[in-house]
Amino acid sequence: MRSVFGIVALAGLAVGRPAPEPLLLEARAVTVVDQETGFTFSETKAAATLSANIVFRIATPANVPAGQPYDIVLQVVAPNSVGWAGLAWGGSMVRNPLTVSYANGQRTTVSARWATGHSTPQAYSGATFTLLSKGNKSNGTHWQLTAKCTGCTTWTGSSGAVRIDPRDSKRLGYACAAAKPSNPSSPTSSIPVHDVYNYITHDFSAGANANFAALLTQNGISEVPTGNATLFDN
Numbered sequence: 001m002r003s004v005f006g007i008v009a010l011a012g013l014a015v016g017r018p019a020p021e022p023l024l025l026e027a028r029a030v031t032v033v034d035q036e037t038g039f040t041f042s043e044t045k046a047a048a049t050l051s052a053n054i055v056f057r058i059a060t061p062a063n064v065p066a067g068q069p070y071d072i073v074l075q076v077v078a079p080n081s082v083g084w085a086g087l088a089w090g091g092s093m094v095r096n097p098l099t100v101s102y103a104n105g106q107r108t109t110v111s112a113r114w115a116t117g118h119s120t121p122q123a124y125s126g127a128t129f130t131l132l133s134k135g136n137k138s139n140g141t142h143w144q145l146t147a148k149c150t151g152c153t154t155w156t157g158s159s160g161a162v163r164i165d166p167r168d169s170k171r172l173g174y175a176c177a178a179a180k181p182s183n184p185s186s187p188t189s190s191i192p193v194h195d196v197y198n199y200i201t202h203d204f205s206a207g208a209n210a211n212f213a214a215l216l217t218q219n220g221i222s223e224v225p226t227g228n229a230t231l232f233d234n
């Protein structure tokens, strides 16, 4: 486990792309404790260019009851050269929740979208986001989103109900564009098509938080999260 001291620590993030590897990658997520928000995240780095990564971090409640929906906290750290970064929770662009985030001055905007084809995704009401009071910022090199999502890990896809197992690894899709959204303060801003799309395998089990609800409270979110284990554990 290692600690991360905000996005300043990520100024040296740019790394070369790894050597060629087999198509079916093992999950390479690592556990990261974010000192600013207190959440333990599972982290996966995704290549935005040959020399820059987007960092996707996901925190889950520990001990989610089997089959139950659950909230997550998503943290995205992107170089300022990234105009928008998208995560496709079902591992492809079509018929699964898409989370798009972008810088908005010193703050960040997050947007829930859904695509029915390989064309501009529409707003999606099945996933809702609340920005945490900490962890949303930008500096001279990076911007960072930190938001709770209700509805990112369960949805109805092309083949019926889907639920991401919080104890397992899952292939996710991602995409990004250098060009910026036209109206960065709006979650429904139009976005330019991606320059890059690819896939990551994310280990959800590496981001479990026994004190998920308490951490949300510390970060300005007081409602009880969906799938909060403390509702069920005695």
Ligand code: HEM
Pocket (backbone or CB within 6 Å): 086, 087, 088, 091, 092, 093, 094, 098, 099, 100, 113, 118, 119, 120, 121, 173, 174, 175, 191, 192, 193, 194, 197, 198
């Ligand atoms: C302006 C909005 C967008 C347009 C016009 C668009 C268009 C397209 C097109 C035409 C392809 C097929 C490319 C090919 O076959 O070579 C594609 C693939 C893909 N897009 Fe998008 N896209 C948009 C937004 C997004 C967003 C927000 C995401 C979120 C992660 C995303 C994720 C992907 C992924 C993962 C693929 C790979 C194919 C797949 O897995 O379905 N796209 N997109």
